[in-house]
Amino acid sequence: MTAGRPTLYTPELLEAAHTYCRDWESIEKTRPSIVGLALYLGITRKTVHEWVNDPEKTEFCDIVENILSKQEQVLFDKGLSGDFNASIVKLGLTKHGYSDKVDSTLAAPGGGPVMWQVVGVEPSES
Numbered sequence: 001m002t003a004g005r006p007t008l009y010t011p012e013l014l015e016a017a018h019t020y021c022r023d024w025e026s027i028e029k030t031r032p033s034i035v036g037l038a039l040y041l042g043i044t045r046k047t048v049h050e051w052v053n054d055p056e057k058t059e060f061c062d063i064v065e066n067i068l069s070k071q072e073q074v075l076f077d078k079g080l081s082g083d084f085n086a087s088i089v090k091l092g093l094t095k096h097g098y099s100d101k102v103d104s105t106l107a108a109p110g111g112g113p114v115m116w117q118v119v120g121v122e123p124s125e126s
Contacts, residue, residue, distance in 0.1 A: 008043055009051060009060070016041055017063045024070065030084075031074040031092075032067045072096040 020040045024032040027040060038045045051057045052064050072093070079089030090100065108114050 008041075008047070009057065013041055013043075014059060014063075017060060021063050021066050021070070024067070031078075032070045034064065034067070037064070037067060068096070 017037065020027060020037050021032070024036070028036045034048055035045055038048050041048075048064065051060045054060075075084065075089050075092045075096070078084040079086060079093070090098075106114050
């Protein structure tokens with residue numbers, strides 16, 4: 001039986017992830033991010049995503065979810081205050097479920113046809 005590489009997922013790495021989540025402003029300067037976390041921990045983005053999807057690494061998953069929540073808040077707040085470029089904020093917020101899509105479909109509740117009733121119109125005399 002051959003031994004694989006030792007895991008990078010250690011209590012020390014988890015503590016560093018907590019540090020990044022808590023102190024990201026002194027590390028990143030703009031906004032917390034998955035790539036920022038990966039660089040801070042010395043791992044790849046792919047590893048971050050693998051650990052997020054590993055049911056045995058729920059604490060790491062929670063840290064990443066917290067980072068994403070902070071990212072969303074920072075993007076929204078800095079976008080509203082004008083501190084961040086609006087186009088970049090718009091792009092960033094799409095990753096959090098925001099959209100500027102306009103739905104112009106005319107349909108009644110439930111998707112049925114819209115019924116019009118004309119009231120108070122007199123026929124014109126020709």
